[in-house]
Amino acid sequence: MSEKPVKVTSSSESDPDTVPETLMRAGVHGRNLLKRSVMRRFRRSPPNPASIKSMARPFVSLAGKLVTQPDTLILAQIRLLRDSSRFGWGVLTSSLRSKPLSVAEPDPCDGRFRDQIWSEAMAFNVIKQAYLLSNRWVMDTINDVRGLDDHTRRKLQFFTGQMTDALAPSNFILSNPEVLRATVQSRGKNLLRGLANLLRDLDEGKGPVPFRMSDPDAFTIGENLANTPGDVIYQNELMQLIQYRPTTKTVHRRPLLVIPPWINKYYILDLGEKKSFIRYWVEHGHTVFVVSWVNPGPEMAHKSFEDYMLEGPVAAMDAIEQATGERELNTVGYCIGGTLLGCTLAWLAARGDDRVKSATFLNSMMDFSDVGDLEVFIDEDAVSKLEKAMNKQGYLDGASMATAFNMLRANSLIWSFFVNNYLLGRDTAPFDLLYWNSDATRMPAAMHSFYLRNMYLHNRLREPGGIELAGTPIDLGKIKVPSYFASAIEDHIAPWISCYQGSRCLGGPVRFVLGGSGHIAGIINPPDRKKYGYRLNDDSNLSPDDWLEGSRQLEGSWWPDWIDWAKQYSGGEVKARDTAKGKLPVIEPAPGAYVQDSREES
Numbered sequence: 029m030s031e032k033p034v035k036v037t038s039s040s041e042s043d044p045d046t047v048p049e050t051l052m053r054a055g056v057h058g059r060n061l062l063k064r065s066v067m068r069r070f071r072r073s074p075p076n077p078a079s080i081k082s083m084a085r086p087f088v089s090l091a092g093k094l095v096t097q098p099d100t101l102i103l104a105q106i107r108l109l110r111d112s113s114r115f116g117w118g119v120l121t122s123s124l125r126s127k128p129l130s131v132a133e134p135d136p137c138d139g140r141f142r143d144q145i146w147s148e149a150m151a152f153n154v155i156k157q158a159y160l161l162s163n164r165w166v167m168d169t170i171n172d173v174r175g176l177d178d179h180t181r182r183k184l185q186f187f188t189g190q191m192t193d194a195l196a197p198s199n200f201i202l203s204n205p206e207v208l209r210a211t212v213q214s215r216g217k218n219l220l221r222g223l224a225n226l227l228r229d230l231d232e233g234k235g236p237v238p239f240r241m242s243d244p245d246a247f248t249i250g251e252n253l254a255n256t257p258g259d260v261i262y263q264n265e266l267m268q269l270i271q272y273r274p275t276t277k278t279v280h281r282r283p284l285l286v287i288p289p290w291i292n293k294y295y296i297l298d299l300g301e302k303k304s305f306i307r308y309w310v311e312h313g314h315t316v317f318v319v320s321w322v323n324p325g326p327e328m329a330h331k332s333f334e335d336y337m338l339e340g341p342v343a344a345m346d347a348i349e350q351a352t353g354e355r356e357l358n359t360v361g362y363c364i365g366g367t368l369l370g371c372t373l374a375w376l377a378a379r380g381d382d383r384v385k386s387a388t389f390l391n392s393m394m395d396f397s398d399v400g401d402l403e404v405f406i407d408e409d410a411v412s413k414l415e416k417a418m419n420k421q422g423y424l425d426g427a428s429m430a431t432a433f434n435m436l437r438a439n440s441l442i443w444s445f446f447v448n449n450y451l452l453g454r455d456t457a458p459f460d461l462l463y464w465n466s467d468a469t470r471m472p473a474a475m476h477s478f479y480l481r482n483m484y485l486h487n488r489l490r491e492p493g494g495i496e497l498a499g500t501p502i503d504l505g506k507i508k509v510p511s512y513f514a515s516a517i518e519d520h521i522a523p524w525i526s527c528y529q530g531s532r533c534l535g536g537p538v539r540f541v542l543g544g545s546g547h548i549a550g551i552i553n554p555p556d557r558k559k560y561g562y563r564l565n566d567d568s569n570l571s572p573d574d575w576l577e578g579s580r581q582l583e584g585s586w587w588p589d590w591i592d593w594a595k596q597y598s599g600g601e602v603k604a605r606d607t608a609k610g611k612l613p614v615i616e617p618a619p620g621a622y623v624q625d626s627r628e629e630s
Contacts, residue, residue, distance in 0.1 A: 132160035145205035221453030246458030254295035258618035262347035280598035290321035326422030366392020374502035394530030418473035426468030516550025
């Protein structure tokens with residue numbers, strides 16, 4: 029007899045009356061859910077961004093080096109004894125003076141120990157200090173080992189950090205004061221609700237880390253996300269082209285083509301009325317066209333990087349000319365969309381095509397010599413393993429990429445949700461950025477293999493003629509159009525120094541702006557929020573350190589600075605363009621069908 033499907037209630041749907049009844053319900057539900065979840069993940073078998081083998085190899089190298097370096101081991105032991113003595117003496121004096129122990133302090137950005145009890149209560153303060161000291165000792169020992177290449181050392185630091193983050197006292201019931209307080213106050217109902225949340229996520233979640241990061245029912249694409257009025261006026265296999273409806277009587281003559289990343293969906297630029305960069309552009313008189321990439325399946329395994337160029341920005345430029353009658357235009361690229369824009373401009377320059385009059389690059393890399401912590405996932409062995417998996421299924425699953433990005437900030441993007449959802453038993457709050465972050469897309473095998481090997485692994489884009497697209501060798505130095513680069517100082521995906529160095533590969537004038545915060549918040553920073561600020565230096569021919577030292581700090585968002593910069597390349601004013609009266613027929617209203625496709629698997 030087949031098992032009937034069961035519904036596991038979340039914390040917002042259940043208020044357990046008694047412990048036995050709730051545990052019995054969780055046991056019955058859990059057996060079925062765990063069985064289905066395990067079988068589903070076995071069938072999918074998405075490539076893991078960090079396999080056991082890839083994690084073990086640097087530790088084998090570490091052990092080999094330590095065997096031949098007794099002085100490093102002795103130094104580590106001496107440091108451990110010194111720290112232990114300081115810790116023991118600190119505990120003693122702290123208890124006698126009734127003052128908090130303070131021999132190691134967390135990073136100011138570390139949110140795990142913000143609860144005052146971590147400092148005020150002796151027991152929790154000792155636990156926190158012991159953890160921080162131990163973590164520091166481990167990392168210092170890794171740094172002291174001689175003979176390790178930079179890549180191996182970085183992998184050691186990263187994977188060790190993953191383990192120490194997982195073992196943090198904040199991740200356990202008995203050593204987290206906030207969880208203990210909630211358990212006492214609710215008589216354990218928070219743990220029962222957390223168990224219900226866990227079982228629900230095992231049944232519904234996707235990818236290696238299936239927990240919820242945002243309330244999935246709080247947002248609807250086309251309603252409170254991606255809701256700037258517009259129309260799809262062109263489409264092909266890889267993208268739909270959206271033209272947004274004007275809100276001003278006149279517009280700039282030259283249209284604005286926006287190329288977002290295809291790792292996630294374009295509506296990062298259209299997060300509702302108050303956060304929409306697209307709406308901001310429209311309100312300032314730009315005729316905005318945005319590429320909405322398809323979420324590819326196995327039938328698109330052959331689609332290459334040059335296909336993304338030809339069927340993406342190049343096809344979009346042709347369509348814009350047909351729709352508006354305007355050949356000249358300005359462009360914007362975000363993240364990998366900016367990398368593609370740089371390749372496209374170099375390809376156009378090699379062919380003598382001068383229709384693009386300015387280019388804006390948002391957190392976009394052209395020089396991949398330093399890619400930050402993403403380097404731990406990029407080497408010949410890792411890329412070959414990924415290619416094998418992609419060739420088998422035809423694409424890279426979006427969940428695999430999302431897991432890699434989450435691991436870069438494990439405390440804030442993994443363990444904080446583990447504590448909130450499962451130990452505190454709370455529902456996730458509605459958060460548009462995290463909803464978008466969970467809405468990952470697939471990447472065709474051929475395209476992603478080319479991108480990883482030519483950009484990340486061999487860094488060929490910065491070399492004149494290092495990459496050939498559609499039969500034409502490209503050279504970034506031949507890009508003479510004025511460029512605006514906006515990066516974020518805390519970006520862990522596209523480090524600002526790499527973006528700055530890449531901007532110097534271009535042959536035209538460059539204006540470089542450094543915003544606050546990270547990869548998303550540093551770009552999606554509307555002026556009315558008055559957050560973060562930005563740095564500006566008129567000389568972009570300096571070294572990164574000299575540029576930063578000589579830059580001036582400005583308040584608020586950099587968006588108005590971009591508006592002022594872009595005006596000089598607008599080509600004058602014309603009457604606002606009505607999409608219904610354009611030369612290309614409207615296919616469907618924005619946001620279009622492609623962005624709605626989540627390609628969920630059963």
